[in-house]
Amino acid sequence: MTHPEKPKVNLPYFDYLLDSLAQKDPIVTQSFGRHVHWGYWSKPSAATLTSDDFALAADCLSQQVCFAGNVSSRQIILDVGCGFGGTLAVINETHSDMTLHGLNLDNRQLQRAKTLVQPKASNTVQFHQGNACALPFPNQVFDRVLAVECIFHFPDRAQFLKEAFRVLKPGGILSLSDFTPKNVIAPLMKITLPKPFDVGFYGHCRVDTPLRRYHAIANQSGFITTIENNITNNTLPTYRYLRKIGLQQKQLHFTALIETLTIELLSRLHLLDYSILAYQRPKH
Numbered sequence: 119m120t121h122p123e124k125p126k127v128n129l130p131y132f133d134y135l136l137d138s139l140a141q142k143d144p145i146v147t148q149s150f151g152r153h154v155h156w157g158y159w160s161k162p163s164a165a166t167l168t169s170d171d172f173a174l175a176a177d178c179l180s181q182q183v184c185f186a187g188n189v190s191s192r193q194i195i196l197d198v199g200c201g202f203g204g205t206l207a208v209i210n211e212t213h214s215d216m217t218l219h220g221l222n223l224d225n226r227q228l229q230r231a232k233t234l235v236q237p238k239a240s241n242t243v244q245f246h247q248g249n250a251c252a253l254p255f256p257n258q259v260f261d262r263v264l265a266v267e268c269i270f271h272f273p274d275r276a277q278f279l280k281e282a283f284r285v286l287k288p289g290g291i292l293s294l295s296d297f298t299p300k301n302v303i304a305p306l307m308k309i310t311l312p313k314p315f316d317v318g319f320y321g322h323c324r325v326d327t328p329l330r331r332y333h334a335i336a337n338q339s340g341f342i343t344t345i346e347n348n349i350t351n352n353t354l355p356t357y358r359y360l361r362k363i364g365l366q367q368k369q370l371h372f373t374a375l376i377e378t379l380t381i382e383l384l385s386r387l388h389l390l391d392y393s394i395l396a397y398q399r400p401k402h
Contacts, residue, residue, distance in 0.1 A: 129224065129271070129321040130375065145363050148173055152234065153204035155267035155295070156392065158182050158349060161337055165355035167315050172359050174315050179295065179353070180205040183266050186345045187293025191215050195263040196285065198250045198278075199268025203231030206243060215358040216241040221262075229351045251277040262286075265294040265331075270323045275332075279339040279397075289401040290293040292341065296348075297325045298393045303384070304328045319374040329393065336397045345396035353392045357382040 135154065138146035148169035157167045157175025165175070183205070192215040197206050200220030210217060218241060218255050222228050228245045237243040242278065246253040249263075263282045272278050282292045299307050307326040327335070333343050360378055364371070384390035 131315045154201045156353045180208045189290045195262045196260045197264045203235040207235045214240045218243045220245045253281045258287045263292045286399045293396045303389045341397035347394040349390045
């Protein structure tokens with residue numbers, strides 16, 4: 119099987135994070151040294167917005183995706199868009215006899231992940247550089263495929279779903295988290311700015327697939343929809359925390375502020391949801 123050339127990595131926020139981590143910035147290290155996604159609070163009103171609170175909430179979001187995917191011991195798992203390996207670290211710390219694989223396009227992230235995620239005695243962990251839309255694995259090898267808050271970076275959701283279906287064993291589950299716009303605003307989310315303005319602080323993001331379309335793409339790939347959880351309210355303290363630490367940093371990133379405020383506004387207006395979705399490959 120031939121794979122297309124790896125797309126160029128253009129993620130300004132990872133450039134910023136990696137530079138801050140190299141400088142041992144304490145706030146960035148505590149907040150994003152393990153995870154690079156939003157947090158999940160079971161009681162959002164109880165969020166304390168400390169670095170420890172956010173780090174725990176980020177762990178909890180990974181756990182929610184794992185719960186939706188029915189992750190359990192003695193499984194072979196692929197985490198696509200694994201970042202610094204935080205989700206695999208959570209699994210490694212809470213399960214045994216696991217064969218864990220992380221895949222990312224950016225080798226810099228993988229190098230940090232290899233340092234952070236050390237397998238427990240009965241677990242194994244491997245990291246791979248590769249394209250989510252052309253997974254470098256044989257057919258039907260994984261029990262679970264995870265994708266935590268990363269699919270909006272992929273060039274083609276439908277192709278990724280086809281690839282996830284291909285590498286899953288019969289009965290295997292794809293569990294993911296993603297931003298899903300309401301139908302009324304989805305057409306506006308497809309509008310792209312001309313280059314070079316099409317890539318913001320968070321990179322090139324495609325937040326243009328409402329739930330109905332998501333399920334349709336998954337079903338066309340062969341999946342059965344098993345979980346649909348709207349956790350938007352549970353993620354909202356993330357925005358307050360990002361504003362807080364943004365003001366504490368010496369250099370305020372204007373584009374990061376505008377993009378984050380836009381996402382928050384759409385979320386609070388119930389025009390953009392944060393969804394956890396799970397799709398199962400039929401057993402037969």
